[in-house]
Amino acid sequence: MTNHSKDKERSLEADVLILGGGPAGTWAAVAAAEAGASVILADKGYCGTSGATAPSGNNIWVAHPDPELHEKAMQDRHRLGGFLSDHAYLNPVLAQTVVNRSRLEAWKFPFHYNQAGDTIYSLQGPEYMKMMRSRVKRAGVKIMDHCPATELLADDEGVCGAAGILLDSGERWSVKANAVIIATGGCAFLSKALGCNVLTGDGLLMAVEAGAELSGMEFSNTYGICAANSSVTKNAFFSYGSYTYEDGSLVEGTEAAEDVIVPAKIFTIQSAIAKKLKNHPIYCKFDKASEAQQPQMRKSQPNLFLAFDRLGIDPFRDRFPVTLRLEGTVRGTGGINILDQTCATRVPGLYAAGDAATREHIAGGFSGGGSHNAAWAMSSGVFSGQAAAQFASTLGQHGRKRNFKGLAGTTEAGSGERTYQDVHNTDIIRAVQDEVMPYDKNFFRSEAKLHSSLSNLHEVWKNIRSTSAPTGRQEVKFREATAMAAVSRWMYTSALNRTESRGMHQYEDYPHLDQAQQRRLLSGGLDQVWVKPV
Structure with a gap:
């Protein structure tokens, strides 16, 4: 049990505490506040700029307007994920995603448009998370930036808060709360993938220390393709590439069939690269992108092309070396097990959302960087925020009077033999x-x-x-x-x-x-x- 020094600890109280300030955490904060709860959000970094989404961009998974094509797309993804996705979750997630997307439009999010004037529902990370931080503050939520949580607080009735460190001073903080939502993201093992420097699996560890279960952890070995010496992993764009050895010959296995869905195509390319990269440098060129597609690609993912431009490389015409970066549970589907669509764990008062939670329900054993993950982040954020607020209201002031203990290092093996x-x-x-x-x-x-x-x-x-x-x-x-x-x-x-x-x-x-x-x-x-x- 952690020794809490009260004279060096900043103590706060709230109905709902949210750990993590990415898409899931910010949507959860807005939802909980709109449900009438007092809310605190604690982020390891600066809410709005830290995490995998903030420096990136991704599309949002939505239903195809043609019912037959939508059903085919669902079946293709169901098959790709090893038949483990659950249709009972898909429709509510899709429905909530449409609601959230409409709210973004009402908030004047700068979506792009194609030549026909149709809206392209792709989220530019910097604008998206800047807007979400603004909406969180407008909802009356207290944001604690640079305040990583290091442990949950609990009593015999369940979780009742969390504690951590103020990075600017090194002091401890604690928040007593009737409900806690873990939205700390996944674990990328400090692989230098873009935005993943704060994603080290902290939330998964805290959840298990509290007695929660995990699910799908075998589906946590995703790698992202990126230019060598770069951190930007944009797998979908690399499906437009041709892959060659130094002598210009084609890398075997990288030519996936054109009628294969993009995630399956990327997985085929990754497999072929992984088999050869240890012994051979491999090069890529985005020569499968048409002249019409190229400016749209640059517009939708400017950070991918920034590094190329600085080096004087035209990736549509020049070859560049590539590598693979581990993204673990960030693009994987493993995470904290949830009991139902409220995103509740088996521990009373504890919820999980976004990449911290398992995504098997919607993606089975195969996910991606955006699409399903982006839809799940915003939907599970709302589901968990609403449920946590409801749970907190049932406890009322009783929750503020509970005697808690810190859960880090409470098992018998923490003997402290070494400093x-x-x-x-x-x-x-x-x-x-x-x-x-x-x-x-x-x-x-x-x-x-x-x-x-x-x-x-x-x-x-x-x-x-x-x-x-x-x-x-x-x-x-x-x-x-x-x-x-x-x-x-x-x-x-x-x-x-x-x-x-x-x-x-x-x-x-x-x-x-x-x-x-x-x-x-x-x-x-x-x-x-x-x-x-x-």
């Missing part, structure tokens, strides 16, 4: 990255490689758990490393228990889909990781 000075955070992070980043370990999985990696990761975890936690700003970095170690163990233990290839989980020992395993895998545990099918 933080004996452990180097960079060594912990590098040890985790050595097991999860290599393509031949994580993209192409095998039983032997998974067991070997888990053995090393369990050792990393033991070292972490025998270390007394630091205080102040160092606590934040230590918790990030702890979260990455925890997420990697849930990922690989879940992968070992899915003895087939389904969705993005490709298992060399079991290359085929097994109909008997058309089920979800729950996982959890800290010192002893467990997995069970449902």
